[in-house]
Amino acid sequence: SQQGEEDPQALSIQEGENATMNCSYKTSINNLQWYRQNSGRGLVHLILIRSNEREKHSGRLRVTLDTSKKSSSLLITASRAADTASYFCANGAGSYQLTFGKGTKLSVIP
Amino acid sequence: DAGITQSPRHKVTETGTPVTLRCHQTENHRYMYWYRQDPGHGLRLIHYSYGVKDTDKGEVSDGYSVSRSKTEDFLLTLESATSSQTSVYFCAISGGQGDGQPQHFGDGTRLSIL
Numbered sequence: 001s002q003q004g005e006e007d008p009q010a011l012s013i014q015e016g017e018n019a020t021m022n023c024s025y026k027t028s029i030n031n032l033q034w035y036r037q038n039s040g041r042g043l044v045h046l047i048l049i050r051s052n053e054r055e056k057h058s059g060r061l062r063v064t065l066d067t068s069k070k071s072s073s074l075l076i077t078a079s080r081a082a083d084t085a086s087y088f089c090a091n092g093a094g095s096y097q098l099t100f101g102k103g104t105k106l107s108v109i110p
Numbered sequence: 111d112a113g114i115t116q117s118p119r120h121k122v123t124e125t126g127t128p129v130t131l132r133c134h135q136t137e138n139h140r141y142m143y144w145y146r147q148d149p150g151h152g153l154r155l156i157h158y159s160y161g162v163k164d165t166d167k168g169e170v171s172d173g174y175s176v177s178r179s180k181t182e183d184f185l186l187t188l189e190s191a192t193s194s195q196t197s198v199y200f201c202a203i204s205g206g207q208g209d210g211q212p213q214h215f216g217d218g219t220r221l222s223i224l
Contacts, residue, residue, distance in 0.1 A: 030210055031210035033210070033212060040217075040218075041217055041218075042114075042200055042202075042215030042216050042217045042218055043153070043200070043202075043213075043215045044215070045212035045213065045214065048210055048212060050210060088152065088153070090213075092210050096141050096158075096160065096204060096211065097155070097158065098155075098213060099155075100145075100152050100153040100154075101152055102150065102151065102152035103152055
């Protein structure tokens with residue numbers, strides 16, 4: 001399997017704290033994407049970082065990519081209860097296929 | 111939200127019966143995908159389509175077939191369902207040009223095979 005791995009598998013924090021999730025992958029990539037999944041719903045695309053980029057921001061999200069270590073991290077700043085969800089990384093080695101990791105389950109306690 | 115509709119949303123059936131899941135999109139996107147999601151495995155690609163009548167296998171295609179006769183519809187068929195195919199099935203679409211297009215997901219079909 002070429003699946004990536006998220007770390008930790010589960011994370012519980014207080015509202016207002018920052019949440020950091022890590023992703024490792026096995027193959028070379030064109031891009032790496034992060035998705036959120038609320039309970040009982042489909043995945044929602046959050047952010048994409050290309051292999052020639054090292055850092056990218058979107059609102060309260062910050063993603064870093066280290067291709068030498070085949071790893072990425074997602075930082076959510078000033079977390080809110082509404083951020084409670086599972087977060088998945090997905091690596092794109094080709095132009096249209098993605099390989100998803102197993103996800104990190106984030107709980108934000110009000 | 112991207113215009114993706116999966117039907118049915120829930121289904122319970124018996125081992126050995128045929129099952130067809132439907133994915134309908136209103137975005138005119140070229141690429142369509144079927145995934146299954148299981149605890150401990152994340153999302154795994156079953157089949158995908160890169161155009162009408164153009165499909166290919168993913169990581170876990172055994173026991174599944176697909177068809178795409180129109181841009182907007184992508185069907186997933188379990189010819190003879192087995193209990194190991196109990197799962198949540200997601201359809202996704204992507205479009206546009208160039209590398210790294212995001213995928214947009216439907217809300218899933220929860221399939222139970224008894």
